[in-house]
Amino acid sequence: MEAVIPTLRVAAEVKLCKARCLPVDGDVLVDPGERVAPGDLVARASVRGEAFRVNLVEALGLKDGESVAKYLLKSPGDAVSAGEEIARGKGGFVGGKRVCTSPIEGTIASGPTMSGDILIAPDPHDIEVQALLPGQVVGILPQRGVIVESVGAYVQCVTCVGGECQGTIKVVAGSPAQPLEPELVDDSCTGAFLVAGSVTLPALRAALFVGVGAVIVGSVTATTFQWLRDNSQPVTVIITEGFGAMPISRRTFDLFRANAGRRAYILGSGEKGANSAPAEIFIPAVESKPGLGGAEAALAVGSIVRIVRGDSFGALARVVALPDRARPLGSGVRSEIARLSLEDGQEIVVGRGNIEVVE
Amino acid sequence: MTSRSDVSSILAVDIGSCKTSAALFDLVEGQHRFVARADTLTTQFWPIEDVSVGVRRTVEKIERICGRKIMSPSGPILPERTDGSGVDSFVTAASVGGSLRLLVITPSIGLPSFRQLQGAAASRGCEMEVMTVDGLDGGSEARAGTIAKGLRSFQPHAVFLFGQSGGKAAANALVKLGQDAADAITSESHERLPVRFVGEAEVGTSLAREIGEVLDFAALSPREAAGDEAFRALDHALVDLWRQFVLGRVPGYNVVAAWQKAPAEHSSFALGDSLRFLAGYHKVEVLAVDIGASSVGLFKITKDGEQIALTARYGVGRNAAVLLNGDGKAEGQPLAENISLKRWLPMDPTPEELATAVLNKWARPWTTPETAEEMLFERALGVESVHRLRAELRDEPYLFSIREKEGLGVAVGGGSTIANQNSLGRMALTLLDALEPAGAFELAIDRDAMLAHLGMVGRVCSTAAAEVLVGDVLLRLGTCISCSGQGRAGSRAASIEMTHRGQVEKLQIGFDEILAVPLPLGETAELLVKPGNGLDFGWGKGKSGKLTVKGGALGLVIDARGRPVAEADRRRSEKTRQWLEALERQEAV
Structure with missing residues (x-):
């Protein structure tokens, strides 16, 4: 008798398809069938930010907003750069004149209001999406992004703290149960994905000091996890098994050992929501082997x-x-x-x- | 609605975020009866990523139990065939997929129509992000920019516009606001995002003219409908959106949807239908809670009306980590004591042990408690989830009124966190801790998760649902009398004379204590209750009264802990242990 149960997936070789999408409509920059590298831009959109409010009554030391208009140097629709004068008052400190400058680069959107507010809309800025994985564009999501297909080793994890990143696999523990200790972290770990059974807070601090790319462990204590969440650190910590004192699974450990020195990618944030996917680690194969399916557990x-x-x-x-x-x-x-x-x-x-x- | 002669057999399926269950109902000797139920793990995530597979597996279990063919390769065999295979009707409820997110743009949150939406959204478990126009003044472009930011950060499933015109200028302002919202939506390329206007029909017509061509726009005018009708108009809009944008996006749900004629309903709402029927049929007040892995529902059906609140923010599964909120956190310490969660535990775990247990459940929400201790952690998560929802609703402990010649109200517990407790005493205490009812009422548990199934059955054949519900699908624990008010621990809470089978038994209970007394199912007893100072058992503060109570699997429960039950207290675990022991002792007898 067979049954299929929820399982975090660990596979030596899978064909992974990842949608790489903009949060808003924009332009897709690649064509179907095109090969892409992780840093290649696949989609771009231009979005405008939230307007910035400036109160001229306060800035110019006026009594009310009624007379603000006559001090304005700019009108709605005018472009302004950051630090550029937008209004100049009558008097000020030691014979000088009070001035009001734009805090951002943008356009005067509206104003002044009765209370003396003007709004400055920032210039639109670009949002760009990278391929993140080396592979082939197998699908286009019109105006949003692409689906990139890649073949390689794949590990689903319980969760991760930190963002998507890439680095080189470095297994520093001698066994799945061995924790990452500070003495295992040296300059050779800079930019690497360190693999160990668990991690202590001193070791995390050492990892931060040398600038590791990520720490991949079987488990962390609840205290360490809370510390990671409370202190946003420039290192991604990925947990493959759970919380407490649990070694990394032998199969996962062996998979990382077999791929030591290879480039790996951490995908997804792993934060849990009703429909969120688990955090993932992907290690692209040197040669693509098309036709692989997703093996079921x-x-x-x-x-x-x-x-x-x-x-x-x-x-x-x-x-x-x-x-x-x-x-x-x-x-x-x-x-x-x-x-x-x-x-x-x-x-x-x-x-x-x-x-x-x-x- | 279909009549009984058209529908003999009905298969109801409930797709939860962790488990999928199914129940088969059929005509037995001329009446609809519950025949079989089964459950399996929901197959939303890898390695299946298709909920229809879990549904099929669950039904296959029913087939094995009944020796009856129900599924064909293309779905359920409909209607039932002469060889006994298939079923006449197939219905589903679901709580998988999370909550519906609404971005609400309004000039004032004090408007009656806003409050109506708030009520409808709460009963549907919607997440609302409210942007008031007062904070958005400064011209169209600025307003559109701010709305666009809200769209990006909140990623709503739908936008609701609100307004009360009160004159031509205000009406024009509302239309302008609609145009600004439309600008924001189009600039963010969310043209497919549904926009609903709630307000006067005239403004709705103007908005439809201005923005209806470019957006998925509809105007609802509940203000022109009265009370319940207005609520229903909003509720219909919300449930349509939930089906389309939440349930419709669950992988594989489209396959299940194609198998059925009646549209799916949220599990908690289907459960509410059954509760409403029970309240009406037995003419009693009903207070109920449904604790699921990813949602919590609270139901209050009284003579004054009904209140249903649902949230997908709490629960014992993927939302469990939310309950680690950091209360009792000392400066410099990374781990909080989480007293609010710990107060429901009969043991005294370290902050590390408590957080580890919660985080491991959060990491794998589909797992089942393996040990008695893990079950107690889930109990604590469930009770605290309900308290968080109640705190958001500012829900006070409910006092069941005791009226002569009327049946006692019923407190109902549903969801696996209550139904899976390994003793009747724990079920009773979980229900009492979660709801904190006061007065006299019956305790009942929806042990086989029948109420949600029957809520859906009622939508295709009301007589079938009624026949099964009247046959009583609930596990009756007995009657509970409990007091509101506060006292000193150990001081006299009540003296009670209990007359049962002609014997008079005198009982004394101290404040902050709980007691269970044998009273078998099907039997009744007469009680004379004399409360201690300042305590109210349903007749008023300090007032004595008589009532007839019904027995049950647990008997008579006297809860003299006052209301609210448990303030966060570092020494609470010892009391919780005593309360559990007091109820479980009676069960052992």
Whole structure:
């Protein structure tokens, strides 16, 4: 009997299709079939920002807004640069004149109002989208972006703190359980994606100091996670398994070891919403092998699984049986179950939704 | 609506964010009965990314239970065939997909029509970002720029324009505002974004003329309809948008939609339909809560009307991390104590243990509590979710009135967080902690998640839903009497004389205590309740009263903890443990 269960995907080679889109309509800059590099621009749009309000009564030290118009040097529709005078008052400090300058480059949008406000609309600015992945444009989303296809190794992760980035894989831990310690971080780690079982706060500070590209670990403690979220740092930390003391899974660790020294890409923020996708790590293959499909993680007797709930959280086990009938778990919840054999030979029963297929 | 003769068998499916469940109802000896139910994991995400697969698997389980063929390769076999395969009707409810986001642009949030939208949006669990025009003055371009920024940052599914003209100048200003919004929408290339105007028909017509050609525009005029009708007009608009922009974007839902004739409803709203029926049929007040993985629903159906509030911001799954809000955080400490969450736990985890448990549930929301301790964490997440929603609604503990010759009100608990608790005592305490009802009322649990299914069944065959609901699909725990007010811990909260089977039993309960007394299902007892000073059991502060109570699986529950139940307190875990033990002790007996 087979079943398919939610599982974070770890695959040595998949064909990955990623939509790279603008948040608003704009221009698509590449053609279908074109090969793209990660830094290539694939779409661009021009958007205007929020208008900036300047109160001339306050700036010129006037009593009210009635007389503001006669001090204005610019009219609605006039272009202004940042720091350019837009109004000049009568008197001021030590015989000088009070002036009001534009805080931004843009256009006088409107004003003055009765209260002496004028609004300056900033010049439109460009939003650009890069391909992010090396690959081929296999689809065009009119006025929005493209779909880029690439082949390579792929790891879905629980979450990440920090943004999308790219770097070179460097496995610094000797085993999946070994944490990243400060002494493992040196100048050779600059710009790299460091892989370890977990990470301590001192090691994160060391990683920040040398400017690593990202830290990829099996787990972090809740304290470390909160620290990462509270202190926006210029380093991406990606968590593959969960929270607490959990090593990175052997399969994921081995995959990174096999790809050490290769260029990798972190995609997506991993922040959880009702429909959000998990954070992902992609390591493009040197040569494209078209025709690969997405292999499914089918659960069957003999599958190696990772337990993701309960007392054996994080442990690997082999599926011994998948009984048809639901039965109560230790929590009292009735659930479909899997009978598992742990690495030490002990047999346990776990809810079927509480395991993930590893291989 | 279809009559009973047209519809014999009905398959109802509920697609939750973590689990998909299905229930089969059929005619048995001339009456509709519940036949079988099953659930599987929802297949929204990898490796399937198609919710129709989860629906098919759930139905296949029903097929195995009943030995009856229901699905064909192209979907459910409709209608039922003479060989017994198939079903007459297939209906779905769903809570998968998150909430509908509305950008509301209005000159004043004090307008009656705004409040109507606010009520309709709350009952539909919509997320609203409100931009008041007062803050947007300064010319068309500036207004359009600010609205454009709101569109970019909030990414709404729809824009609602509001206004009350009160004269020609105001009407023109509203039309101008609509044009500014249209400028912003077109400049952001969101022409497909629905724009709805709520206000006077005349202004709506002008707006339709000005912006209707370039945008997906519709004018709603609830002000010209009265009360409930106005609410329904807005509600219809919102549910249409939810179906199109939330549910319609769930991968694979289009396949399920093609299998059914009646459109899908939100699970909590379908549950509300069943509650409304129960309240009307039994002529009682109903207070209910539905705690799901990604949403929480709160229902209050009384003689004065009804209030339904739904939110997709809280829940025990993907929203669990929101509940780690940092209260009790000491300066320089990265991890908060999270007292508001911890107060519902009978143990005393360290901040690290508590946050780890919550974050791991957040990371894999589809997982099921494996241990008793994990179940208690989920209980705490569920209760705190309801309290967050109630705090947003400024919802006070509800006092069930006790009226002679009228049935007792019912407090109903739904959702897996309540129904999966491993003891009746925990179910009762979870419901009481979440809703904090006071007075005298029955406690009931929707243990098999039947109410949402039956809400949908009622939309295709009201008699079928009624027949099953009247047959009582709820797990009746018994009657609870509880007091509002506050007292000193241990001081006398009430003296109670309970007459059951001709025997009189005298009970004493101290303030901040809870007690369960045996009273089997189907039996009744007479109570004479004499409250302590300042406490109200439903007859008024300090006033004594008599009432008849019904038994149940747990018996009679006396909750003398006062209202509100639990202020955030570092020593609360010991009390919670005592309360759970008090209810579970009775269950063991």
